[in-house]
Structures are given as structure tokens and as C-alpha cells.
Amino acid sequence: xxLAYEFDWSVLWRDPYGLMLIKGLGMTIFLGSCxxxxxxxxxxxxxxxxxxxxxxxRFAGTFxxxxxxxxxxxxxxxxxxxxxxxxxxxxxxxxxxxxxxxxIYVSILGLGLYTASRIAEHLRAGFASIGQDQYQAVLSTGxxxxxxxxxxxxxxxxxxxxxxxxxxxxxxFKNTSxxxxxxxxxxxFQSYQIDADTFHxxxxxxxxxxxxxxxxxxxxxxxxxxxxxxxxxxxxxR
Amino acid sequence: xxxxVIVRNFSYLMGGLWITFQLSFFALLGGIGxxxxxxxxxxxxxxxxYYPTTIYVNLLRNxxxxxxxxxxxxxxxxxxxxxxxxxxxxxxxxxVFEATYFGEIFRAxxxxxxxxxxxxxxxxxxxxWQTSRYILIPIAFKRMMPSLITxxxxxxxxxxxxxxxxxxxxxxxSSIVDxxxxxxxxxxxxxxxxxxxxxxxxxxxxxxxxNQARKVNLI
Numbered sequence: 001x002x003l004a005y006e007f008d009w010s011v012l013w014r015d016p017y018g019l020m021l022i023k024g025l026g027m028t029i030f031l032g033s034c035x036x037x038x039x040x041x042x043x044x045x046x047x048x049x050x051x052x053x054x055x056x057x058r059f060a061g062t063f064x065x066x067x068x069x070x071x072x073x074x075x076x077x078x079x080x081x082x083x084x085x086x087x088x089x090x091x092x093x094x095x096x097x098x099x100x101x102x103x104i105y106v107s108i109l110g111l112g113l114y115t116a117s118r119i120a121e122h123l124r125a126g127f128a129s130i131g132q133d134q135y136q137a138v139l140s141t142g143x144x145x146x147x148x149x150x151x152x153x154x155x156x157x158x159x160x161x162x163x164x165x166x167x168x169x170x171x172x173f174k175n176t177s178x179x180x181x182x183x184x185x186x187x188x189f190q191s192y193q194i195d196a197d198t199f200h201x202x203x204x205x206x207x208x209x210x211x212x213x214x215x216x217x218x219x220x221x222x223x224x225x226x227x228x229x230x231x232x233x234x235x236x237x238r
Numbered sequence: 239x240x241x242x243v244i245v246r247n248f249s250y251l252m253g254g255l256w257i258t259f260q261l262s263f264f265a266l267l268g269g270i271g272x273x274x275x276x277x278x279x280x281x282x283x284x285x286x287x288y289y290p291t292t293i294y295v296n297l298l299r300n301x302x303x304x305x306x307x308x309x310x311x312x313x314x315x316x317x318x319x320x321x322x323x324x325x326x327x328x329x330x331x332x333x334v335f336e337a338t339y340f341g342e343i344f345r346a347x348x349x350x351x352x353x354x355x356x357x358x359x360x361x362x363x364x365x366x367w368q369t370s371r372y373i374l375i376p377i378a379f380k381r382m383m384p385s386l387i388t389x390x391x392x393x394x395x396x397x398x399x400x401x402x403x404x405x406x407x408x409x410x411x412s413s414i415v416d417x418x419x420x421x422x423x424x425x426x427x428x429x430x431x432x433x434x435x436x437x438x439x440x441x442x443x444x445x446x447x448x449n450q451a452r453k454v455n456l457i
Contacts, residue, residue, distance in 0.1 A: 005316040070437035071430045072395035075409055079430060083422035170300075177302035181402065188305050201312040209301050209309065216300035 011200045012207040021204075024190030025211055031107055031186060032173040038112025039172065043119025044158070048149055050120065051127045061120065068117035073110075073178050080110045081182045107179035115172050122164040126157035159230050166223040170216055187211060243421040244428050247411075254411035255432060261328055261397045261407060266390055268333030273340025280345045291341075298338040304399050307331040311403045328400040336393050343389060347382035380451050387444035391437045398433075408432065 011017050049061030068076070081103065085096040096102065130153065138148045158165075180189035191208035195201025244251070279291030298306070310331040314322040351374055359369045398409045406414070412425045419425075 066438065066441075067434070070391075070395075070434045070441065072398040072409070072433055074398045074401060075426060075430050075433060078409070078413065078422075079426040082416065083426045086423050174300075174302040177304045178399070180304065188302060188308070191305070192308060195308075195312065201308065202316055205305055205309045205312055208305055212302060212305065213297065213300050 005202075007203060008198070008200050009203050011194055011198050011203050017194050017198070017204070020190045020194065021187065021207060021211065024185060024187035024208075025215070027184065027186040028173060028176050028215070031104070031111065031176045031179065031184070034108045035111035035115060035176070036169065036172050038109065039115035039119055039168075042113060042116035043123065044154060046116060047120035047123030047127070047157075048154060050124050065117045065120055068114050069121075073114050073175060074181060076114060077106070077110050077178060077182055081106045103179070103182050103184045106182065107176070107184050111172065111175060111179070115168060115175070118168055118171075119165060122161045122168065123157055125164070126161035127153065129160055130156060159232050162227055162230055166227060169223060170219050173215060173219065174212070240421065241424055243415065243419050243424050247415050250415065251408065251411055251428070254406060254408040257325075257405065258394075258397050258407040261325065261332070261400060261405070262390075262394045264329045265332035265336055265393050265397065268329065269336030269340050269393060270386070272333060272337035274344050276337050276341025277344025277348060280341060281348060295338045295341055298335055303331075303335055303396055304402055306335050307399060307403060310334070324400065324403045324405045327403060328397075328405055332393065332397070332400075336389070336396070339389055339392075340386070343382055343385045346385075347378045350381055351378055380447070383447040383451065384444045387440060387447065391440040391444070394440070395433065395437065 012021065046061050046064050049057045050065070052058060084106075085093040085102075087093075088096065099105070134156075135148065135153070138152045139145075143151065176186050177188040180186060180192065183189075185193075187208050191204040192201070194204035198204075276291055276295060279287050280295065282288045282291070307328060311322060311324065311327045314327055314330075355373065355377075356369060359373045364372070397407060400407055401410045401413070404410065408429055412429045416422050416425045
């Protein structure tokens with residue numbers, strides 16, 4: 001039997017599907033941006049832990065990175081969404097599961113913590129390229145350990161690590177698509193929903209691809225500007 | 239916590255892991271094979287090869303893998319006229335997607351070999367094939383090995399996304415058992431542990447090759 005497929009591209013703008021895609025894009029941008037903030041804060045913290053002189057802190061940093069890097073993001077999401085609330089005991093877990101936007105909170109937190117492990121790795125590479133004499137020079141000016149990291153080493157390493165962190169910023173928006181599996185209505189979820197309603201999944205996913213492409217190119221342009229602004233003068237550029 | 243749910247469903251879950259391994263195997267085989275060609279295409283001086291490969295790579299790298307899986311799942315019936323086996327759809331999607339990442343690794347690997355090295359090996363009297371066989375390929379591979387293994391681990395983790403088109407791999411089977419028995423902590427904890435063990439071993443192997451290459455000043 002040959003089912004001739006009839007294309008119907010109007011699912012990309014027809015009411016209500018056009019609005020669904022736009023709402024999905026909005027959710028994707030919202031999730032990605034929120035997750036990014038968590039990722040940067042936690043990532044800087046964990047990355048710095050890995051180069052301190054205290055063995056316990058270093059171990060904690062390494063453990064964090066290995067834990068998040070070696071488990072698929074999908075499994076992490078399922079764990080945070082289905083299993084983690086149960087860890088709080090019966091009464092509290094029932095209250096957690098009753099939260100209105102639980103899936104959205106879990107997505108942001110899960111995505112943020114996962115991306116943090118990757119930022120920490122890039123940052124560590126940045127730290128590694130700062131010579132030991134720099135640390136000694138900073139300390140000899142009379143700054144404390146904490147001040148050394150806060151005012152010299154972290155800003156320095158962050159600027160060195162900007163190119164890989166830029167790539168990570170693009171990845172976080174792509175990774176938001178995974179939270180469709182826990183029912184968050186972002187862009188991929190919406191295109192799949194259009195398929196469920198109309199059986200025109202091919203057109204819907206093609207449309208979603210084009211939207212991701214446009215989003216990706218916008219982000220790359222935006223990050224180019226940031227990269228130029230924070231580039232360390234005198235180093236070999238790309 | 240009651241781990242009897244894992245014990246009772248152990249063979250079912252391990253069957254899922256076996257599908258995960260099979261999918262990873264085909265994805266890597268195709269992804270690395272196609273990736274080698276993509277890497278060459280990205281260095282080609284022929285614009286008819288260079289631009290299509292570059293557009294292909296940049297296009298795929300901007301799109302989430304889940305969407306690529308869906309797209310192939312939806313496009314296959316349109317082409318062939320019959321509904322699609324999710325395993326085949328997943329393999330095709332992974333090969334097409336991962337080849338762009340492997341392609342960039344190969345491009346970087348090919349590019350690290352200096353022209354002087356090639357000239358030196360010619361000057362010892364080696365032929366083109368001998369140069370490739372004994373000088374270029376071994377060195378390029380040693381340099382690329384850590385990144386190749388890292389990307390292989392990423393691919394292995396990515397196969398969990400075939401969940402979305404109903405392929406009964408490890409995560410899907412964990413979720414099926416979870417729906418019946420509501421033992422989320424144990425089941426997803428177990429899946430996480432299995433992935434962690436495999437990927438951690440992989441990352442240690444990658445580290446070993448990195449240190450090897452560093453020892454002989456290849457990196």
C-alpha cells in the first residue's frame with residue numbers, strides 16, 4: 001500500500017499552531033537563559049574548587065564534574081523529576097509534586113547543574129594555562145587567597161575560557177529540547193504536539209529546525225560581540 | 239529503598255542495555271565512517287565539496303538531536319510509504335548527526351600534521367602510500383584518540399534520546415517498569431549507575447591515551 005503524503009505547510013502558521021511554535025520558542029529562550037545563570041554561578045564555583053590547595057574541596061569539584069558528565073542528561077532529568085521528590089519523604093514529596101510549575105523548575109535546575117559541570121571543565125583548562133608565577137605574584141602584593149581568586153585569577157581564567165564557554169551557551173539552548181520528555185512545552189514539544197494533532201510532524205519539525213537555526217545564528221552573533229569585547233589584548237586570537 | 243525491583247527486572251533492563259549498545263555500535267560505525275569523509279570535505283579545495291559539507295556541518299550542529307531523531311522518524315514514511323522501525327530511524331539520525339561532530343575532530347586531526355613532516359618523509363624515499371600508512375595516519379590517530387573516545391562516550395549517552403520515538407533501550411525500559419511499579423529512585427538510580435560505570439571507564443581510557451600522546455610530545 002502506498003500512502004501518498006500530502007504536504008501541508010500551513011501547520012506552521014495556521015491557528016492555533018503558529019502561536020504554539022512561538023510560545024515554544026519563548027519557553028526555550030526562557031529555560032535556556034535561566035539555566036545559563038545557574039550554570040555560570042555553579043560552574044565558576046565548581047571550577048575554582050578543582051584548583052584550590054585543599055584536597056577535600058578538589059575532590060568535591062572532581063566528583064561533581066564526573067557525576068554530571070558521565071550520566072546522560074535525559075536520565076538526570078528523569079531522576080530529578082520522578083525520583084528526587086520521593087527522597088524528601090512521603091508528606092513533603094506530595095507537596096512538591098503538587099507545585100504548579102514543578103516541571104519547569106526541575107528543567108531549569110537540571111539543565112543548569114548539568115551545564116555547570118561543563119563550564120567548570122572549560123574554566124579548569126583556563127586556570128591550567130595561568131602560570132604558577134602569576135599566583136605567587138598576586139599573593140606577594142598582599143592579597144588574600146580569596147581576594148586572589150575573586151579579583152585576579154577567576155576574571156583572568158574566564159576571559160581565557162570565553163571561546164569554549166561561548167559554544168556552551170549555544171549548547172544550553174539546544175539541550176532545552178530534552179525537557180520535552182518531562183512535559184515542558186518548549187519548541188520541540190510543541191512541534192511534536194502539532195504532529196499529534198494534525199499528523200503533519202514532518203512540516204512541524206522542519207519548521208522547528210528553522211527556528212532553532214535562526215536562534216542559533218542569533219546567539220553566535222551575540223557571542224561574537226562579547227568575545228571581541230572581553231578578548232585579552234596581545235594574545236593570539238582565533 | 240527496595241532494590242528487589244532491579245533484581246526482578248534485571249534481564250529486562252539488561253536487554254535494554256543491549257539495545258543501547260547495539261544502537262551505539264551502529265551510530266559509531268556510521269558516524270566515524272561518514273565523519274572521516276566530512277573531515278576531508280571540510281578541507282577540500284573544491285568549492286563543490288567544501289560548501290555543501292560546511293553547510294551540512296553547521297546546519298546539524300545548530301539543531302537539537304531530539305529534533306533530528308523526530309525528523310528522520312517522520313520523513314522516512316514519507317519517502318518509503320510505510321511506517322518506520324524506530325531502530326533504523328534512530329541509527330540513520332545518529333549517523334547523520336554524530337558524523338558532523340566526528341568530522342570536526344577529523345578535520346582538526348588532519349590539520350595538525352605539518353607540511354614539513356610530509357616533506358621529511360618524502361625525502362627519506364617513502365612513497366605517498368608509505369607516508370600515509372606509516373607517518374600520517376598513525377600520528378593523526380594518536381592525536382585524535384582522546385577526542386574520538388570522548389565523542390564516543392557522548393554518542394553512547396546520546397542514544398538515550400531514542401527514548402522519544404519509543405525504542406525500548408535502557409531508559410525506556412526503566413520508565414516502563416517505573417510506570418508499573420513506581421520505584422523511580424531505584425530504577426533511574428540504577429540506569430544512572432550503569433551509564434556512569436560505562437562512561438567513567440571510557441573517560442579513563444581517553445585520559446590514558448592523552449597521557450600517552452603527551453609523553454611522546456604529540457600534543
